[in-house]
Amino acid sequence: MADEEKCKQCHGCKKPARWREDFPVQWEKDEYVTRREMVKFLSLGSLLIAGANLIAAAVPRFQSRGEFPRVRIASSHQIAADGSLLFRYPTDEDPCLLVRNRKGELVGYSQVCTHLSCAIVHRPEENTLFCPCHHGYFSVEEGRPTAGPPTRSLPRIKLEQTGDDIFAVGIGI
Numbered sequence: 001m002a003d004e005e006k007c008k009q010c011h012g013c014k015k016p017a018r019w020r021e022d023f024p025v026q027w028e029k030d031e032y033v034t035r036r037e038m039v040k041f042l043s044l045g046s047l048l049i050a051g052a053n054l055i056a057a058a059v060p061r062f063q064s065r066g067e068f069p070r071v072r073i074a075s076s077h078q079i080a081a082d083g084s085l086l087f088r089y090p091t092d093e094d095p096c097l098l099v100r101n102r103k104g105e106l107v108g109y110s111q112v113c114t115h116l117s118c119a120i121v122h123r124p125e126e127n128t129l130f131c132p133c134h135h136g137y138f139s140v141e142e143g144r145p146t147a148g149p150p151t152r153s154l155p156r157i158k159l160e161q162t163g164d165d166i167f168a169v170g171i172g173i
């Protein structure tokens with residue numbers, strides 16, 4: 001109906017209305033294109049979300065298979081009784097702490113506090129791992145929180161020893 005609207009400036013003229021010349025799109029076609037674009041948008045959006053979910057599901061599987069690199073991190077003789085050493089594992093972005101506890105065993109932990117991610121330090125005089133940000137404490141033997149705001153244990157770095165060489169081989173809980 002609107003398409004047949006005629007020019008009203010001159011009486012009886014057969015030209016189409018002036019606005020029709022400026023906007024030549026017909027309403028029916030305009031709606032058709034919009035609906036089609038919407039379906040395209042929804043389809044692509046669904047595909048993107050499905051792809052992101054697949055990636056999110058695959059990452060923990062990759063880690064739980066224990067596919068971590070085996071990296072030499074120190075020589076055993078470098079770490080005295082009650083001593084510690086910083087290293088990075090599994091990537092250069094992941095700071096960790098290697099500690100010889102009072103039983104003489106070597107234990108490795110992520111250096112990232114489980115409260116708000118500050119760096120923990122070894123305090124041999126107190127036989128503890130300490131987070132200076134909010135005074136969080138973790139046990140040297142197991143990495144579990146003993147005082148302050150942290151409620152989760154530090155991720156444990158799995159270690160292996162071959163001769164004098166200490167290797168990081170994975171991350172446990």
Ligand code: FES
Binds near residue numbers: 132
């Ligand atoms: S960040 Fe370690 S106690 Fe808050």
